[in-house]
Amino acid sequence: MKKQLKDMRTLLLLSTCLLMVACTGRSSQASNDDEAKPTLTVTLEPQRYFTEAIAGDKFNVVSMVPKGSSPETYDPVPQQLVSLGDSKAYFRIGYIGFEQTWMDRLMNNTPHIRVFDTSKGIDLILNNDDHDHDHVHGRNSHARHIHAVEPHVWNSTGNALIIAGNIYKALSQLDKANEAYYRNRYDSLCQRIQHTDSLIRRQLSAPEAAKAFMIYHPALSYFARDYGLHQISIEEGGKEPSPAHLKALIDLCKEEDVRVIFIQPEFDKRNAETIAQQTGTKVVPINPLSYDWEEEMLNVARALASGNERSHAYIEK
Numbered sequence: 001m002k003k004q005l006k007d008m009r010t011l012l013l014l015s016t017c018l019l020m021v022a023c024t025g026r027s028s029q030a031s032n033d034d035e036a037k038p039t040l041t042v043t044l045e046p047q048r049y050f051t052e053a054i055a056g057d058k059f060n061v062v063s064m065v066p067k068g069s070s071p072e073t074y075d076p077v078p079q080q081l082v083s084l085g086d087s088k089a090y091f092r093i094g095y096i097g098f099e100q101t102w103m104d105r106l107m108n109n110t111p112h113i114r115v116f117d118t119s120k121g122i123d124l125i126l127n128n129d130d131h132d133h134d135h136v137h138g139r140n141s142h143a144r145h146i147h148a149v150e151p152h153v154w155n156s157t158g159n160a161l162i163i164a165g166n167i168y169k170a171l172s173q174l175d176k177a178n179e180a181y182y183r184n185r186y187d188s189l190c191q192r193i194q195h196t197d198s199l200i201r202r203q204l205s206a207p208e209a210a211k212a213f214m215i216y217h218p219a220l221s222y223f224a225r226d227y228g229l230h231q232i233s234i235e236e237g238g239k240e241p242s243p244a245h246l247k248a249l250i251d252l253c254k255e256e257d258v259r260v261i262f263i264q265p266e267f268d269k270r271n272a273e274t275i276a277q278q279t280g281t282k283v284v285p286i287n288p289l290s291y292d293w294e295e296e297m298l299n300v301a302r303a304l305a306s307g308n309e310r311s312h313a314y315i316e317k
Contacts, residue, residue: 038088038174044071045291046154047093047118047163053189054167054182058175059088065098070266071289072097076106085110089174091167094119095151116170118163125150125221155288156222157197157297164189196294200227203298203305210304214253214281215262216272219288223300230256234271241271253279260303262286 039060042048051061064080065071071093076084084090084106090113092099107115126148153159168186172179203209204227212230213220224231232252236245252258253275261276261283263269269283276283284303290296 039083039086040089040091041084041087041113042091043093043096043099044154045289046293047091049291049293050118050154050160050164050189051091051167053192054164054185055171056181056185058178058181059171062087065289067289067291068265070097074098076102081106081109084113087113089114089116089170091116091118091170093151093163094122094153095124095149097151114174116166118166118170119153119159120166121162122153122159124153125225150218150221152219152288153222154293155220155297156226157193157200158226159222160193160293161190164193192294196297199298200301203301204229206305208305210257210259212256212258213260213262213304214249214258214272214275215264216267216269217264219264220262220300223297229304232256232258234261234275240268246271246274250275250278253281260284262300262303264288 037058037060039062040051040055041062041064042051043064045063045065045067048061048063051059055061062083064076064084065074087110090106092103092115094117103115107113127150154163164186168182171182175182211228212232213224214232214234216234218231218233218235220231223229232249234241234249236242241249258279259281261272261281263272263283263285265285265287266289272283275281282303284299286299286303287296
């Protein structure tokens with residue numbers, strides 16, 4: 001009897017060990033499969049969304065500017081600089097502050113990495129001192145006005161189609177054997193972008209939809225251009241508005257019938273709240289740097305479509 005119990009215990013122990021080895025093997029295989037995939041580095045989370053949508057399971061995609069950080073001022077940590085050397089390519093968004101500061105240094109440290117500009121072909125907006133917008137066509141013009149370019153190109157369905165096209169072309173160059181795979185996924189992404197555009201247009205076509213909006217940091221310039229809207233920036237030359245400018249913004253808010261003020265998580269919201277209290281506008285949080293690009297674009301449209309609902313804290317005088 002004792003021998004039988006001992007044999008059963010031995011058999012159970014062997015079975016447990018074999019199961020652990022099998023599980024470890026599967027886990028190790030999954031990890032190896034993931035590590036075996038080449039890596040692509042992009043600048044922003046919205047870019048990671050577009051790139052993953054087309055690359056599917058052929059690449060790992062990582063963002064240099066992590067969630068919750070400003071791409072205007074972010075400095076990469078040492079580990080990111082080391083990890084960048086393992087990337088097969090870098091997809092830049094175009095002209096954002098992070099790239100203006102870091103791109104040359106990053107590429108000098110990793111000269112073997114191919115760089116693709118996903119903004120290529122976009123009709124860029126130039127910012128001049130009067131905060132009006134001029135348009136620039138062609139790559140030569142881009143080089144001359146690199147510091148004046150409005151950089152938030154991804155916040156536009158029209159631009160998103162161009163960005164997606166550039167990503168598809170880049171992936172096809174990097175991995176010619178899977179071009180048909182990327183083409184199918186690119187076509188699917190384009191359909192989603194076009195569907196998002198149609199939903200936005202439907203929202204903004206409502207008679208009560210707002211035609212002007214205020215925002216702390218002017219990240220929706222291309223969105224405004226797409227849909228014929230007027231974007232008013234609270235920032236004054238990239239800085240907090242002066243008391244005089246704040247008063248002018250309050251007056252402009254009333255004059256333009258602004259009903260919505262957008263605020264972003266990485267910026268102070270006190271000035272937006274001050275203007276809202278004086279004018280009855282709604283303060284609406286948005287995140288144009290979110291991975292969930294489609295949802296964020298629709299959030300903006302929904303806020304503008306319901307912009308006729310005044311703040312309850314405001315009493316017209």
